[in-house]
Amino acid sequence: MSDAAADLLPGTLELLVLKALSLTPMHGWGIAQRIDQLSGEVFRVQQGSLYPALQRMLRRGWVRSEWRVTEHNRRARYYLITPAGRRRLEAETVNWERTSAAVNGILRVRLVDL
Amino acid sequence: MIADLVERLRAIVFRGRRRSELDEELRFHLERDVEARVRRGIPEDQARREAALSLGGLDQVKELVDDASGVRSLTDLTADLRFGARALRRNPGLTATIVVVLGLAIGAATAVFAVVNGVLLSQLPYPHADRLVRILNESSPQNRWGLSIADYLGIREQQRVFDAVGLLRRSSMALTTPGGEPEQVQAGRVTPGFLAALGVRPSAGRLLAGEDERPGAAPVVVLAHDVAVARFGSAAAAVSQAVTLDGISYTVVGVLPPGVHDLAGFEAGVWPAMQVSTPPRRGPFGLVGIARMREGVTPEMAQRNLTAISARIFPLWQSSFSNGSARFIALGLRESMVGGTARPLRLLAAAVLLVLLVAIANIATLALVRISAREHELATRARLGASRLRLVRLVVTENLLAVLLAGLAGVALAAAALRLASAFLPGLPRVGEVSLDGRAVAFAALATLAAALLVSVAPAGAVIRGRLLDSRADGRRMSAGRRANAVRSALVAAEFMLALPLLATAALLGRSFLNLQHVRLGFDPSHAFTIPVSLPEARYADSTNGVLPTTAEFWQRAVQRAREAPGVVAAAVTTSLPPNNGGDVNNFNLLDHPVPPGSEEPVAPWSGVSTDYFAALGIPLLDGRLFSASDTANGPPVAIVSRAWAARHFPGRSVLGQQFISGGCTTCPPTVIVGVVGDVKYLGLAGSGEGMYAPIAQEPARGAQLVIRTAGPPASAMGPVIATLRSVDPGLPLAGRTMDDRLRSELSSPGRWTILLGAFAAVALGLAALGIFGLMSYLVRRQRREIGVRMALGAEPGAVARMIVRRGMRCVAPGLAGGVLLMLVAARWTESLLYGVAPRDPPTIAAVTAVLLASAAAACLLPGARAARIRPAEAIASE
Numbered sequence: 001m002s003d004a005a006a007d008l009l010p011g012t013l014e015l016l017v018l019k020a021l022s023l024t025p026m027h028g029w030g031i032a033q034r035i036d037q038l039s040g041e042v043f044r045v046q047q048g049s050l051y052p053a054l055q056r057m058l059r060r061g062w063v064r065s066e067w068r069v070t071e072h073n074r075r076a077r078y079y080l081i082t083p084a085g086r087r088r089l090e091a092e093t094v095n096w097e098r099t100s101a102a103v104n105g106i107l108r109v110r111l112v113d114l
Numbered sequence: 115m116i117a118d119l120v121e122r123l124r125a126i127v128f129r130g131r132r133r134s135e136l137d138e139e140l141r142f143h144l145e146r147d148v149e150a151r152v153r154r155g156i157p158e159d160q161a162r163r164e165a166a167l168s169l170g171g172l173d174q175v176k177e178l179v180d181d182a183s184g185v186r187s188l189t190d191l192t193a194d195l196r197f198g199a200r201a202l203r204r205n206p207g208l209t210a211t212i213v214v215v216l217g218l219a220i221g222a223a224t225a226v227f228a229v230v231n232g233v234l235l236s237q238l239p240y241p242h243a244d245r246l247v248r249i250l251n252e253s254s255p256q257n258r259w260g261l262s263i264a265d266y267l268g269i270r271e272q273q274r275v276f277d278a279v280g281l282l283r284r285s286s287m288a289l290t291t292p293g294g295e296p297e298q299v300q301a302g303r304v305t306p307g308f309l310a311a312l313g314v315r316p317s318a319g320r321l322l323a324g325e326d327e328r329p330g331a332a333p334v335v336v337l338a339h340d341v342a343v344a345r346f347g348s349a350a351a352a353v354s355q356a357v358t359l360d361g362i363s364y365t366v367v368g369v370l371p372p373g374v375h376d377l378a379g380f381e382a383g384v385w386p387a388m389q390v391s392t393p394p395r396r397g398p399f400g401l402v403g404i405a406r407m408r409e410g411v412t413p414e415m416a417q418r419n420l421t422a423i424s425a426r427i428f429p430l431w432q433s434s435f436s437n438g439s440a441r442f443i444a445l446g447l448r449e450s451m452v453g454g455t456a457r458p459l460r461l462l463a464a465a466v467l468l469v470l471l472v473a474i475a476n477i478a479t480l481a482l483v484r485i486s487a488r489e490h491e492l493a494t495r496a497r498l499g500a501s502r503l504r505l506v507r508l509v510v511t512e513n514l515l516a517v518l519l520a521g522l523a524g525v526a527l528a529a530a531a532l533r534l535a536s537a538f539l540p541g542l543p544r545v546g547e548v549s550l551d552g553r554a555v556a557f558a559a560l561a562t563l564a565a566a567l568l569v570s571v572a573p574a575g576a577v578i579r580g581r582l583l584d585s586r587a588d589g590r591r592m593s594a595g596r597r598a599n600a601v602r603s604a605l606v607a608a609e610f611m612l613a614l615p616l617l618a619t620a621a622l623l624g625r626s627f628l629n630l631q632h633v634r635l636g637f638d639p640s641h642a643f644t645i646p647v648s649l650p651e652a653r654y655a656d657s658t659n660g661v662l663p664t665t666a667e668f669w670q671r672a673v674q675r676a677r678e679a680p681g682v683v684a685a686a687v688t689t690s691l692p693p694n695n696g697g698d699v700n701n702f703n704l705l706d707h708p709v710p711p712g713s714e715e716p717v718a719p720w721s722g723v724s725t726d727y728f729a730a731l732g733i734p735l736l737d738g739r740l741f742s743a744s745d746t747a748n749g750p751p752v753a754i755v756s757r758a759w760a761a762r763h764f765p766g767r768s769v770l771g772q773q774f775i776s777g778g779c780t781t782c783p784p785t786v787i788v789g790v791v792g793d794v795k796y797l798g799l800a801g802s803g804e805g806m807y808a809p810i811a812q813e814p815a816r817g818a819q820l821v822i823r824t825a826g827p828p829a830s831a832m833g834p835v836i837a838t839l840r841s842v843d844p845g846l847p848l849a850g851r852t853m854d855d856r857l858r859s860e861l862s863s864p865g866r867w868t869i870l871l872g873a874f875a876a877v878a879l880g881l882a883a884l885g886i887f888g889l890m891s892y893l894v895r896r897q898r899r900e901i902g903v904r905m906a907l908g909a910e911p912g913a914v915a916r917m918i919v920r921r922g923m924r925c926v927a928p929g930l931a932g933g934v935l936l937m938l939v940a941a942r943w944t945e946s947l948l949y950g951v952a953p954r955d956p957p958t959i960a961a962v963t964a965v966l967l968a969s970a971a972a973a974c975l976l977p978g979a980r981a982a983r984i985r986p987a988e989a990i991a992s993e
Contacts, residue, residue: 027139027142027143028139028142028143029142029143029146029147032143033150046168047140047143047168047175048174048175048178051136051139051140051175051178051179052175052178052179052181052182053182055179055182056182059182067135074142075138075142076139076142077135077138077139077142
């Protein structure tokens with residue numbers, strides 16, 4: 001399964017985490033699950049990348065964290081998106097769309113188009 | 115940005131909590147992962163294994179999170195510090211060397227900075243002290259003299275640039291309080307403007323007011339705080355009390371703040387008001403004029419105003435004083451106070467800075483040698499993954515710690531040294547104000563920082579250039595890098611370059627000091643003592659007025675009675691005393707070859723003496739006659755001159771019978787020269803021997819010195835002489851001092867500067883020798899194998915030793931050449947401090963160079979001998 005998992009472009013993980021958190025506050029495990037699920041299991045988020053990324057985003061003020069109790073009555077650290085994080089998400093989304101459109105455009109070029 | 119900082123800070127402050135939170139978070143993650151796998155039907159054992167695997171190592175994740183949280187650099191720092199501290203403990207010899215050498219240098223530099231700052235740089239302790247000036251008469255920069263009452267009145271009335279102008283006349287007065295013993299105290303008779311200009315505030319009562327200086331006003335006095343406390347118990351209790359000064363009753367109107375022992379640098383315990391009335395003539399001069407410039411007035415504006423006033427009032431007094439080039443000048447008060455001490459102090463500052471640089475160069479060499487010794491360790495660290503930056507930090511932190519310790523030691527040392535400074539440098543103005551203040555501590559911190567930087571730069575450079583890290587795997591056998599060797603040699607050469615001028619200047623000062631000790635005094639100080647006497651105006655008149663005895667009558671009786679005391683050979687009175695109590699300097703115009711009208715008249719030290727003065731001091735009569743009892747106030751004015759004076763003004767001719775106009779007094783009859791005596795110095799031992807004498811009967815004087823020559827030890831005759839004098843006037847405070855003692859104190863100041871500079875020079879010499887010793891020892895150790903090979907090929911041990919010494923000399927020689935150049939350039943700053951020896955005296959420079967060469971050679975001998983003892987077989991096999 002991990003063989004099929006795609007590599008994330010640098011910076012993409014943070015975009016995905018922000019997107020996931022923009023829907024609802026979640027703990028680390030939940031974020032990983034949600035990204036796996038939303039990507040149709042294309043991306044497998046590694047903990048070795050996820051937690052350092054969360055730590056970086058805390059420092060940049062895009063997310064904040066607090067300890068909450070889960071539905072199963074367990075203590076877990078939840079991450080919440082901040083207003084700065086939402087702005088970042090918007091900017092990154094626009095950026096991503098422009099980049100991916102450009103990349104797609106290039107990839108669709110055939111010899112006859114030239 | 116702020117979130118970043120907060121998060122970082124939290125990460126550091128709550129490190130323990132953050133760790134456990136991260137643990138919990140990751141554990142939670144792991145358990146959920148296992149649960150999920152079990153739900154998918156995987157057996158729990160296997161699920162746990164898979165989950166752990168997918169997490170990719172718990173510790174690794176934690177490390178990565180640490181990196182992301184930005185605490186990494188700080189944990190490294192503490193590790194570096196801990197490592198540095200360990201390294202220092204492991205190498206106590208090196209640590210001790212750094213702390214002692216740099217600590218001493220930083221301490222000395224800080225102490226000297228505090229003195230220089232306190233004496234030369236810092237503002238005087240008066241509000242807006244930069245607006246205070248001293249006003250003097252000047253005919254040329256070499257000839258300046260104080261104001262007279264007439265000058266003061268003229269300036270006070272006509273000036274437009276000052277807020278206040280004041281006058282001070284210093285004397286010593288007999289102070290009596292009800293029920294107390296008479297005590298001779300320093301007195302500063304001042305006009306109200308003097309205190310107003312300085313801006314001092316009373317701690318009790320009031321200071322002087324305008325009406326206090328009017329003639330006939332009730333006499334009032336302001337007391338120093340300690341005098342008020344000693345006499346009346348407290349400052350407040352002294353106000354309105356009566357004290358007696360020289361027999362006249364004064365009312366205490368106020369007390370100065372505690373701790374104020376001097377004003378504008380003039381120490382006094384009592385400050386009576388000076389009453390000024392228009393004088394009959396321009397002189398006498400010698401009073402201290404102080405003024406405060408108005409806000410916005412520049413020194414140039416003040417000077418212009420004073421020049422204009424000079425042009426207006428000098429002609430008014432032409433009959434009693436004429437000197438066409440004279441005018442009033444305003445000098446900054448601080449400059450005028452610091453005066454002659456600025457030069458030796460600056461020299462001291464330069465010297466201590468050189469010592470500091472030598473010490474830094476020394477430690478930098480040590481650090482470089484040490485880093486080379488650690489090549490192997492550093493190379494291993496580099497291969498194990500330490501980044502180059504991390505290695506630099508490791509090396510620098512270690513040095514930093516030691517230098518920091520040295521800085522702390524230096525501050526402690528400076529504090530101790532400063533406590534001795536006022537005792538060791540008593541002649542220094544303002545030395546009482548010197549303390550280890552914030553600026554001195556800041557200087558020490560800066561010096562420490564600079565030392566740390568300079569000491570670290572070479573080793574850090576060695577690591578960055580990577581010479582160490584690219585060494586071959588075994589890290590040995592690598593011959594010392596050419597470049598590192600060059601840096602080390604340059605550092606040692608620099609030590610010698612800086613040490614040479616220090617040593618040479620100390621040697622010059624020493625020679626100059628010896629010259630001063632062997633100056634021909636021109637008089638015989640043994641078996642002589644002196645008693646300063648100052649006659650109160652209340653009991654003695656300047657000239658016969660039928661009511662009070664005159665000062666001249668007192669001097670005559672005092673000399674007569676002292677002569678009768680047991681053990682006394684001769685007794686006399688004089689207004690000047692050699693070698694440094696110049697009394698007056700008088701201007702004169704020779705009738706034989708007068709100066710053109712309006713130009714400056716010649717001047718010479720001028721003393722009023724009684725007939726036996728020359729006998730009392732053993733000054734020989736060379737031509738003509740001495741004064742006699744017939745040279746009275748009513749007789750024709752006569753003078754005796756010294757041989758140097760005669761040689762200067764009448765070279766090759768007899769001066770007997772020559773006449774001159776004394777002191778610019780055009781209405782006085784000319785003075786006739788009746789004798790020539792041997793040269794005596796009145797303006798310091800380094801001064802000239804020119805001098806002029808007048809009979810004290812013709813030169814009324816209130817303050818003078820009794821000079822007594824004794825048959826036996828002078829100290830034992832003091833008591834009887836003083837007892838005899840008390841029978842002439844029991845109200846005079848009298849204390850004697852031997853001439854030998856006077857001479858000793860005249861020599862003590864140059865002696866102390868010489869000792870200080872000599873100590874610095876000795877330290878620099880020692881450090882430089884230590885530097886070359888360390889370098890050559892290191893080279894011998896490094897090149898053991900090479901030397902072994904040479905010896906195996908037949909080199910004699912003696913030749914090997916000589917080779918090492920020669921190599922040391924090659925390293926030192928350019929430094930010495932640079933040092934000689936530096937000395938030649940720096941010589942002009944030492945010139946005025948030397949007596950009887952040129953600042954570029956070739957034998958001294960040659961001798962000092964030889965001493966440095968010899969000590970360098972001596973320092974190389976031990977490493978040379980070690981090299982000669984190397985056994986070729988062992989040395990080659992050991993590698």
